[in-house]
Amino acid sequence: MTPLLQASDITRSYGDLPVLKGINLQIQSGEIVSIVGASGAGKSTLLHILGTLDRPDAGQVTLGGENVFNLNEKDLARFRNDRIGFVFQFHNLLAEFSALENVCLPGFIGGKNEQEVRARAEELLNILGLGDRKNHLPSQLSGGEQQRTAVARALVNSPAIVFADEPSGNLDSHNAEELHKLFFRLRDELNQTFVIVTHNDLLAHMADRQLTIRDGQIV
Numbered sequence: 487m488t489p490l491l492q493a494s495d496i497t498r499s500y501g502d503l504p505v506l507k508g509i510n511l512q513i514q515s516g517e518i519v520s521i522v523g524a525s526g527a528g529k530s531t532l533l534h535i536l537g538t539l540d541r542p543d544a545g546q547v548t549l550g551g552e553n554v555f556n557l558n559e560k561d562l563a564r565f566r567n568d569r570i571g572f573v574f575q576f577h578n579l580l581a582e583f584s585a586l587e588n589v590c591l592p593g594f595i596g597g598k599n600e601q602e603v604r605a606r607a608e609e610l611l612n613i614l615g616l617g618d619r620k621n622h623l624p625s626q627l628s629g630g631e632q633q634r635t636a637v638a639r640a641l642v643n644s645p646a647i648v649f650a651d652e653p654s655g656n657l658d659s660h661n662a663e664e665l666h667k668l669f670f671r672l673r674d675e676l677n678q679t680f681v682i683v684t685h686n687d688l689l690a691h692m693a694d695r696q697l698t699i700r701d702g703q704i705v
């Protein structure tokens with residue numbers, strides 16, 4: 487089966503600090519893959535490259551048949567907005583917009599039909615148990631609700647893949663567990679693919695596959 491994502495011989499240094507020393511990996515559609523490793527091992531660096539937010543020094547990433555780093559900046563930005571979702575440790579919701587408006591934003595940025603984006607955003611907020619919170623500002627939501635709103639925002643354009651960097655790092659254990667269950671529900675119900683960097687052992691082990699980065703390589 488052709489993998490959804492393929493990374494080949496990815497290297498990345500910061501100045502004279504080599505961080506990634508030849509990363510090769512494949513992700514199949516519908517998989518949940520966790521990435522673990524010590525602090526400073528290069529997990530976020532790798533996730534940013536796989537998510538096209540950063541370019542490697544060498545190596546290739548192919549996502550959905552597209553050799554992403556062959557795209558120019560404008561086409562890459564469009565590809566990223568359409569096909570890739572992100573969830574970070576801190577939700578980064580815009581404070582002056584409601585939950586619903588925050589979820590809609592990537593759809594509006596992509597120039598999609600406003601009614602369709604709104605309907606999709608409402609559907610996602612309902613699935614994530616936030617239907618009755620959609621008109622609240624982020625400051626009026628709990629930490630768990632804020633993070634679930636960020637997940638809805640990541641999904642609004644129906645991306646091929648969602649990258650999450652320590653998505654539950656800022657949540658208590660109950661809210662973390664709820665968020666983790668949600669990832670698996672979204673995979674089971676929508677076949678959503680996730681690549682999740684985590685220090686949470688439970689989540690790392692629940693994943694279909696766990697990749698460990700050590701000394702700049704996957705071991």
Ligand SMILES: Nc1ncnc2c1ncn2[C@@H]1O[C@H](COP(=O)(O)OP(=O)(O)OP(=O)(O)O)[C@@H](O)[C@H]1O
Nearest residue numbers: 500501503505523524525526527528529530531532
């Ligand atoms: N922009 C940057 N400039 C210089 N060095 C950087 C930069 N970003 C990261 N590094 C260094 O690269 C290494 C890998 O960083 P990275 O953030 O990928 O680690 P990580 O595995 O995500 O760690 P953590 O678990 O603490 O989040 C670290 O030594 C870090 O200090």
Ligand SMILES: [Mg+2]
Nearest residue numbers: 529530531651
């Ligand atoms: Mg990190």
